[in-house]
Amino acid sequence: MSGHEEARAVLADGRFSSDKRKDGFPLFTLDAATLQQLRSQPPLMLGMDGAEHSAARRPVIGEFTVKRLAALRPRIQDIVDHFIDDMLATDRRPVDLVQALSLPVPSLVICELLGVPYTDHDFFQSRTTMMVSRTSMDDRRRAFAELRAYIDDLITRKESEPGDDLFSRQIARQRQEGTLDHAGLVSLAFLLLTAGHETTANMISLGVVGLLSHPEQLTVVKADPGRTPMAVEELLRYFTIADGVTSRLATEDVEIGGVSIKAGEGVIVSMLSANWDPAAFKDPADLDVERGARHHLAFGFGPHQCLGQNLARMELQIVFDTLFRRIPSLRLAVPMEEVPFKADAVIYGVHELPVTW
Numbered sequence: 145m146s147g148h149e150e151a152r153a154v155l156a157d158g159r160f161s162s163d164k165r166k167d168g169f170p171l172f173t174l175d176a177a178t179l180q181q182l183r184s185q186p187p188l189m190l191g192m193d194g195a196e197h198s199a200a201r202r203p204v205i206g207e208f209t210v211k212r213l214a215a216l217r218p219r220i221q222d223i224v225d226h227f228i229d230d231m232l233a234t235d236r237r238p239v240d241l242v243q244a245l246s247l248p249v250p251s252l253v254i255c256e257l258l259g260v261p262y263t264d265h266d267f268f269q270s271r272t273t274m275m276v277s278r279t280s281m282d283d284r285r286r287a288f289a290e291l292r293a294y295i296d297d298l299i300t301r302k303e304s305e306p307g308d309d310l311f312s313r314q315i316a317r318q319r320q321e322g323t324l325d326h327a328g329l330v331s332l333a334f335l336l337l338t339a340g341h342e343t344t345a346n347m348i349s350l351g352v353v354g355l356l357s358h359p360e361q362l363t364v365v366k367a368d369p370g371r372t373p374m375a376v377e378e379l380l381r382y383f384t385i386a387d388g389v390t391s392r393l394a395t396e397d398v399e400i401g402g403v404s405i406k407a408g409e410g411v412i413v414s415m416l417s418a419n420w421d422p423a424a425f426k427d428p429a430d431l432d433v434e435r436g437a438r439h440h441l442a443f444g445f446g447p448h449q450c451l452g453q454n455l456a457r458m459e460l461q462i463v464f465d466t467l468f469r470r471i472p473s474l475r476l477a478v479p480m481e482e483v484p485f486k487a488d489a490v491i492y493g494v495h496e497l498p499v500t501w
């Protein structure tokens with residue numbers, strides 16, 4: 145499905161399943177080993193349907209409201225300023241923005257969500273970076289295992305010494321209801337990490353590429369930071385970095401946009417095509433930060449629509465505002481054709497982004 149209207153119709157329709165363990169689910173983005181691992185584990189929120197999905201999502205929705213997240217804003221600003229201070233303090237040029245800013249910012253923001261103690265930040269940041277970098281498969285697996293063990297231990301510590309964070313509140317609520325589920329909380333923490341880290345990091349990098357390669361659009365943003373939220377929506381639409389994640393399986397015969405889909409057939413919803421559908425966005429190939437692109441589908445649509453979207457928006461707004469205010473002469477250090485884009489990844493992005501000023 146590639147039209148904006150059809151994509152929304154599929155993603156909002158309860159007759160399509162998100163359960164990736166079901167036979168026939170179109171999992172073109174996963175290799176055989178990952179698929180086997182997925183099928184051997186209890187499903188995460190992303191792979192649940194109907195009432196089971198609502199029951200998993202409902203208790204954490206309150207943690208991601210605009211109001212609740214506003215309390216995190218000063219902390220995120222500090223984190224962004226800290227990494228930009230480091231960039232400005234170095235004599236070395238060019239700087240790789242991916243390592244200097246895009247990867248560490250969302251990693252430390254997730255530390256805030258999880259309530260990771262300050263003394264563990266370096267460990268957390270180095271392992272999350274390794275998990276998504278162009279290192280060997282062995283290194284990535286080791287980082288994954290170490291993080292999993294760390295998160296397991298962190299939740300255990302919170303069970304006996306609660307703090308003021310998302311997981312301590314989930315533990316208190318589950319205790320009260322008599323449903324304390326340690327393994328479920330570890331999986332939730334890991335889901336937030338995997339769903340919220342690489343996505344936001346890649347969007348930071350591509351957003352910078354998008355603005356630097358369209359100087360007239362950057363001028364609009366620099367002239368009035370009040371326009372940044374709209375610019376963020378347009379960048380999300382333009383790049384649609386998580387295009388491959390919204391596949392579904394029909395559980396009944398359904399007709400969408402004049403196409404008959406039989407029960408048991410898979411549907412690949414291309415949000416990138418939907419977000420470049422001229423019926424929904426005039427001249428979609430133009431990056432136009434003033435177009436008002438809020439109806440884009442970069443965060444998906446329907447019951448599984450991104451839980452962390454308000455957090456991602458806030459991070460992106462703070463990063464773009466702060467970066468271009470503090471380093472107004474920022475520019476790419478290599479021609480655009482030499483930027484190594486992630487062409488074959490599930491989440492689009494860049495491996496490296498050499499910048500200078």
Ligand code: HEM
Nearest residue numbers: 189190339340343344347386442443444448450451452456
């Ligand atoms: C620019 C950054 C991000 C993008 C583009 C993005 C994109 C998406 C998309 C497309 C989905 C829907 C998947 C589907 O329908 O099957 C999704 C779901 C989800 N996202 Fe995000 N995401 C981003 C950041 C975040 C952050 C920061 C968090 C949390 C820390 C997060 C947590 C989640 C979770 C938990 C789900 C599953 C929701 C559910 O199944 O009900 N995401 N995301």
